Amino acid sequence: MRAVIQRVSQAVVHYNNEEVSKIGAGFLVLVAIKVGDAEAQVKKMAEKIAHLRILEDETGKMNLSLIDKKQSVLLVSQFTLYGDCERGNRPSFIHSARPEEALPLFKLLQSELQKFIKELPVGVFGEYMQISLTNEGPTTIVLDI
Numbered sequence: 001m002r003a004v005i006q007r008v009s010q011a012v013v014h015y016n017n018e019e020v021s022k023i024g025a026g027f028l029v030l031v032a033i034k035v036g037d038a039e040a041q042v043k044k045m046a047e048k049i050a051h052l053r054i055l056e057d058e059t060g061k062m063n064l065s066l067i068d069k070k071q072s073v074l075l076v077s078q079f080t081l082y083g084d085c086e087r088g089n090r091p092s093f094i095h096s097a098r099p100e101e102a103l104p105l106f107k108l109l110q111s112e113l114q115k116f117i118k119e120l121p122v123g124v125f126g127e128y129m130q131i132s133l134t135n136e137g138p139t140t141i142v143l144d145i
Contacts, residue, residue, distance in 0.1 A: 001041040001105075002081045004030040007054055007139040011074045013123045014130040021121030026072035027052075028133050031109060032081035033102035034095050042105050045145045046112030049073065054139050062139070067116055075113065076123035076131060077106050099126050 005027050012022040029049060055064040055071065066073065079102065083091030097105070103125055114120050123129050 001034060001037045001045050001145045002032045003045060003049065003143045003145075004078075004081060005049060005052065005054075005141045005143065006030075006133060007136045008074075009134045009136050011131065011133040013074065013076060013121075014132075015124045015127055020124060020129075021074060023072035023074045023119060023121060025069075025136075026066060026074070026119075028074045028076070028131070030076050030078040030081060031106065032077070032079050033097040033105045034082055035097050035101070037097060037105055039105075039108060041145050042108045043112055045143065046109055046116070048143055048145065050113060050116035052141065054141060070118065072119035072121075073113060073117050074121055074123070075106075075110055076129070077102065077125045 008028050009025055010023065011028040013020050050067055051065050053065050054062050055069050057063040079093060079096040082096040083093055084095060085091050106125060110120060110122060
C-alpha cells in the first residue's frame with residue numbers, strides 16, 4: 001500500500017464537472033492498493049496517517065498530528081501511484097490491485113481512518129477526477145506499507 005500525503009489548507013475533488021468533496025486544513029491523501037495487500041497493511045496505514053506529526057505547533061515545529069489539530073483528510077484512490085516506468089516510457093500498472101480487490105481495502109482504510117478523523121470525505125473510486133489543492137509548506141510525504 002502506498003500513500004502520498006500532502007498537507008493542505010484546502011482541497012477539492014470534482015467529478016463530471018461537479019464538486020463531490022472538499023476539505024479545509026488537513027491532508028489530501030492519495031492512496032494506491034497493490035496486489036497482495038491485506039487488512040494488516042490497511043490498519044497500519046490508517047494509524048500512520050492519523051498520527052503523522054507533520055503539522056506545526058505554536059513554535060512552528062512539525063510536531064502535531066491531525067488528531068491534535070482536529071483537521072480533516074480528503075482520501076482519494078489513485079492506482080497510478082504504482083506506475084512502473086523502469087522498462088520504458090509507458091508506465092506498467094501490474095503491481096496495482098484490480099478494482100475488485102482494491103475497493104474493499106480502500107473502504108476499509110476509510111473506515112479505519114474514521115476512528116481518528118471526524119471529517120473524511122473521499123474522491124470517486126475508479127473514476128477520472130479533477131483535484132485542486134493548496135499545499136501548505138509545501139509538505140508532502142510518501143508512505144509505503
